[in-house]
Amino acid sequence: MFPTPVQKASPFIRISYQIMLPVALIVWLFPLIGVALTSVRPASDLAAGNYFGMPSYFAGFENYGAVFRDSLIGQFILNSFKITIPTVIGAVGLSCLSGFALANYQFKANLWIFFIFVAGNFVPAQILMVPVRDLTLRTGLYDSVYGLILFHTAFQAGFCTLFMRNFIKSLPFALIESARVEGVSEWKIFAYVVMPLMRPAIAALSVLIFTFVWNDYFWATVMVQGAHAMPVTAGLYSLNGQWVAAWHLVSAGSIVAALPPVAMFFLMQKHFIAGLTLGATKG
Amino acid sequence: MTTAVSPPVQLGWFRRNQIKLAPWLFLAPGLIMFFIYVLAPIGQSIWISFFDWDGLGKATWIGLGNYVEMLDDTNFYISLKNNLLWLVLYMLSVPAGLGIALFLNQNVVGIRLYKSLFFFPFVISQVVVGLMFTWFYAPDFGLLSGLIQAITGSKVAILADDRYATYGIIAAGLWPQIAYVMILYLTGLNNINPEQIEAARMDHAKGFALFWHIILPQLRPATFIAVVVTVIGALRSFDLVSIMTHGGPYGSTRVLSYYMYEQALSEYGYRMGYGAAIAVVLFLIMMVFITFFITRMIAQERNG
Numbered sequence A: 001m002f003p004t005p006v007q008k009a010s011p012f013i014r015i016s017y018q019i020m021l022p023v024a025l026i027v028w029l030f031p032l033i034g035v036a037l038t039s040v041r042p043a044s045d046l047a048a049g050n051y052f053g054m055p056s057y058f059a060g061f062e063n064y065g066a067v068f069r070d071s072l073i074g075q076f077i078l079n080s081f082k083i084t085i086p087t088v089i090g091a092v093g094l095s096c097l098s099g100f101a102l103a104n105y106q107f108k109a110n111l112w113i114f115f116i117f118v119a120g121n122f123v124p125a126q127i128l129m130v131p132v133r134d135l136t137l138r139t140g141l142y143d144s145v146y147g148l149i150l151f152h153t154a155f156q157a158g159f160c161t162l163f164m165r166n167f168i169k170s171l172p173f174a175l176i177e178s179a180r181v182e183g184v185s186e187w188k189i190f191a192y193v194v195m196p197l198m199r200p201a202i203a204a205l206s207v208l209i210f211t212f213v214w215n216d217y218f219w220a221t222v223m224v225q226g227a228h229a230m231p232v233t234a235g236l237y238s239l240n241g242q243w244v245a246a247w248h249l250v251s252a253g254s255i256v257a258a259l260p261p262v263a264m265f266f267l268m269q270k271h272f273i274a275g276l277t278l279g280a281t282k283g
Numbered sequence B: 001m002t003t004a005v006s007p008p009v010q011l012g013w014f015r016r017n018q019i020k021l022a023p024w025l026f027l028a029p030g031l032i033m034f035f036i037y038v039l040a041p042i043g044q045s046i047w048i049s050f051f052d053w054d055g056l057g058k059a060t061w062i063g064l065g066n067y068v069e070m071l072d073d074t075n076f077y078i079s080l081k082n083n084l085l086w087l088v089l090y091m092l093s094v095p096a097g098l099g100i101a102l103f104l105n106q107n108v109v110g111i112r113l114y115k116s117l118f119f120f121p122f123v124i125s126q127v128v129v130g131l132m133f134t135w136f137y138a139p140d141f142g143l144l145s146g147l148i149q150a151i152t153g154s155k156v157a158i159l160a161d162d163r164y165a166t167y168g169i170i171a172a173g174l175w176p177q178i179a180y181v182m183i184l185y186l187t188g189l190n191n192i193n194p195e196q197i198e199a200a201r202m203d204h205a206k207g208f209a210l211f212w213h214i215i216l217p218q219l220r221p222a223t224f225i226a227v228v229v230t231v232i233g234a235l236r237s238f239d240l241v242s243i244m245t246h247g248g249p250y251g252s253t254r255v256l257s258y259y260m261y262e263q264a265l266s267e268y269g270y271r272m273g274y275g276a277a278i279a280v281v282l283f284l285i286m287m288v289f290i291t292f293f294i295t296r297m298i299a300q301e302r303n304g
Helices: A010-026 A030-039 A043-047 A061-070 A075-106 A110-122 A127-139 A145-169 A173-179 A185-212 A218-223 A234-244 A248-268 A269-278 B016-049 B065-071 B073-089 B093-104 B111-123 B124-139 B143-152 B165-190 B194-202 B207-218 B220-236 B237-245 B256-265 B271-301
Strands: none
Touching: A010 A030, A010 B111, A030 A061, A030 A248, A030 B124, A043 A248, A061 A075, A061 A248, A075 A110, A075 A185, A075 A234, A075 A248, A075 A269, A075 B016, A110 A145, A110 A173, A110 A234, A110 B271, A127 A218, A127 B016, A127 B065, A127 B271, A145 A218, A145 B016, A145 B165, A173 A185, A173 B207, A185 A248, A185 A269, A185 B016, A218 A234, A218 B256, A234 A248, A234 B124, A234 B237, A248 A269, A248 B111, A248 B124, B016 B093, B073 B165, B073 B220, B073 B256, B073 B271, B093 B165, B093 B220, B111 B165, B111 B207, B124 B143, B124 B237, B143 B207, B165 B220, B165 B237, B194 B207, B207 B220, B220 B271, B237 B256, B256 B271
16 A cells, blocks of 8 residues: 555654544635535624624524525526436436447447547537537527436437446456357347446446536526526526625525535445546546 | 257348347437537537627628637637646646545545545535635635735735636636546555555665655556546636636636637627637647547557
């Protein structure tokens, strides 16, 4: 292990390491801690200039209550779920198929198609913006969750395919080969031999895509205008304009918006990190 | 299992050609979607960049007009310069992430929780990160401004001052990016062959020499990915600029992605053609890096 484990070091180093850990964490998460504290701070504290001391009393229920009662944040959160969940299912589903195709068959265009998926995944969003917005307008999906779902599904399919293809490549090929010799059809090999082995990859990818799509802000501003379809990132931004200097509300709203992906991350931590690094193992 | 291999006579055309057809059938749904929403729009954007178009009416062909206009556009150069600044300063997240990873690569009680908490900023949306730092930087009561005032005695409104605003935004962007790089390196450190480290220690390699000659070369795959995601992250910067300053003050924090959006869609008018032309420039810059990454990946695919 590198660096040398602290257990092997002198007691002085061991103890200072144990002290430094929480200190470093607090410094690192300082902006977050500040926002969390502000979200439970009564408005009167802010007016009195108490920005950084302890809140004079716990106003969490008051602030979070006000955020949900007086703003459309509940609706925004719901919209985010309406956009994110179908996208995760769609993109992961598509990439199981395309990843299987690229991992499993030798054909001339194989590597080319793979690299097109990879490269497409790297392009800046702005090069897609005008035509995609135009297409969404023409198909009547502008200002609805469906336009966003379709776009995100297609775009994320690039990264997902890279990920699934590398995962399937790491599976024992003999398994597929022997099924083929038995005369099992290609579709059944996919559905009954490969799919059951892909569960960890599907879990890892789902958490990642959930986070990516939930946190998207750019496409939400390009393809949605009204509150009825607006996800929470864009919603929070518009609320920020309404709540000028009401930092206790902005903070509470930010925490609400950040919570679903954070909860997801903590529940599925192992999968999340496996996902980030698995997608990146080749390279 | 015994069972008969079905006699070839009964095989239909589909079954006979299954192996050839199957990859295309499996690929079709994903590839079609990807074509409609990613590949075709790249071509369309390039095409649109040769027109003067407000997004609704008739488009007028102006050839290279948009690109010629760009050559004399101060705002374009400001954006381009800021993009370079992002690119250079964002690279700091690679050593910083490595540093934190080395710090956290220990086996003490609760270290797993520490690692996850350090990773936190990456999971949070950039909108929230932007709001957090705006508050952090706020003049009068923002914590950082307070600190600066205590040290230098003068007030600084970071995001309202065109000398500092871009740096302030980049600092906010570095926060989640460092977390991302850190996690890549933590996994990399985990995969290092412990025997090699022991062998090196036997030979009295220690501290920095051990790190430089033994550890760092083994972390190369992690470094490669870290550089890739950091370059892409830097060139994609849009959210933070939009949230924290709207490109201001006086347009000094614009980056190409934001300037493009402003030209094409905001109150400054719907100049789709000019916007598309800016996007093409950004795309070409990105292509330089994409080509580099892909050639490396191809080489590895061939070897592996």
